[in-house]
Amino acid sequence: MIDFDNLSAHCDFLVRGLLGERERFEAYVRDRTEGLNQDERDIFFDIHSYDYWRISDIFPELQAASAFLMTYAVFEKNLNDICCYSNCQKDLDLSLKDFRGQGIERAKLYLSKVCGLSSVFEGVEWQEVLEISNLRNAISHASGDLELDKSQHKKAFNYANNNNKIKVVRCSHNVGTAHVELTLDFVKKLCRKSQNIFGETMFRNLQNFT
Template sequence: MKQYFSNIRRHFSVYTYLEEFEEYCEIIESQFDNKIRKFKEMENKVPKEHLDAFWDFYVDEYHDIFVAFPNIHRSSLCISLHTFLEHQLDSISAELQRNYDLKISPEDLKDKGITRSKTYLKKVVGINFPDSAPHWNFITNCNLIRNQFAHNRGILDKSKDNKKIINAISQLGHSYIENDEFIRLEKEFCPKFIEEIKLFLDMLFDEIDIYIKENKSQENPAK
């Protein structure tokens, strides 16, 4: 007998995890803000004739506070968020396969990552997957950015995918390319990514709820 989800949102606990990501992001970014504020206060106290010596001494710390550490945090969180979403979609696909005794599994498909889950839920399960929503477009653009961080440290090379990445960055906002080479994420990027994942999953869960109700009614037609 098929075991249906009583509450798919609660079943996967996605919002709890996303709230944890959100809180973590706020804490880390606030620490960066505090360090930047203290650094600027220290700089403002230095007499103009001593500024060159100040910068000679603190140039490495400036780079860490303003560039290196924020970029490590934001790129790592971007990768983690994408991995989280990919895992959730894999889990949803596997759960629906088990619940509905589907012969084809997600692993049987040639696609990979979030694209495989989309294909499975849309074409195998038959869910009205919300891939035309702007939230999914945001996520797929983040996928390109995530891959570049994961495989090339966020550095653009002469790859044929560069045009796709540049176009993705122009659509995403809160991100830019520094010196025609380095992908940089601004403070607002990760909170925006978290919000887009929430909105997308809301739409997906709504469609799964509809699918479950329709299949229940087919199994129990009115007599």
Template sequence: MAYTIFEKHDFFTEFELKRILQYYNEMEEYNQNSLQSYEEYLDKAIQGMDEDEAQYFLERNDGKLYNYSIGHPQMIRRTVFLETYFSFENYLNSKCNDLQKEKKLNLSHEDIHGQGINRAKTFLTKVCLITEPFNTSLWQYIVDYGKVRNTIAHNQSVVKKKKYASIKQLPGLKEEHKLGKNTFSFTLQENFVPKCIETITDFIKILK
């Protein structure tokens, strides 16, 4: 059974995560090329116009420019990040199932109070006695990625809880607008998703 667990580890890191990263890089490149092409189109279109005409033309077309430069990148990064996080959560649950069978345990992770990665952690640490990986800074980053996931999924990328302020430490997460003492919106920079995948990959290496 141990071989099966390692096999799933290799499949997840070498296939699933790399496939997600490849897709992400392709989408970022595609959008960047679209932005460059559209900017070149605008530059050519305003040639020969006076200043007022050029300004009016650009203002009429700034919606599409916004989409390529800000809107689409955020959609790509949020969507791929959520896919990455959900895939990791599924991997942890699968890990719990495999260990339950290997150790012939009557208790499953589904019997544990809680949900998501926290429930899996409880099962792995309390039932299976695997503690070292969860005492690392990698796990703390993953916990913060969970807070980002919750904020995107439930609050449209607006942090409303003081305990979520720690997500500011995550590479590639940028505070956009401070809306109150403990409330702020954020955007994801281009390196956010690759760094998240790198963190999860490094964590799984010590979990296996």
């Protein structure tokens, strides 16, 4: 079963795997360059610089982005499951499918209007969820490349720029653009926040409803 505990543990698994791969590569470099003169070492490093760049920068970013998208998907599924659960428990006339929209906004509308759980969505946690939703769209649809003249991209940039677990790179060759690089530490923190929303805030209000 994929839940926030397993997603968080998966982040730890990925960190260990990436660290191990980097250590193996560095050991390989030390072994192959032993006894070489400086010119030979420089040539070797030039040949293998791309491999090191992928292992140290690209692969961690890809793993973090993938883990983030999966965590967001589980968050959205949990919201939809709560909508279905509420519908079955109270035998409501309206189901989630009767509402326009999609994703977390549609689930919020259903839980607020039909289930009376509007207070859940008034706290700071939900405001951050909305900011993370903008970030998710930027990662999913633009691979983290932001055009700052677009409203959603600007919001994603502002959120990322104020989060020390996310790296923001301004593109010097293209003014008005930036790139966000997630970290597995950020995803782990997101798992904890999501668990808190569903483990305490959401279900405490849901018990009052049912």
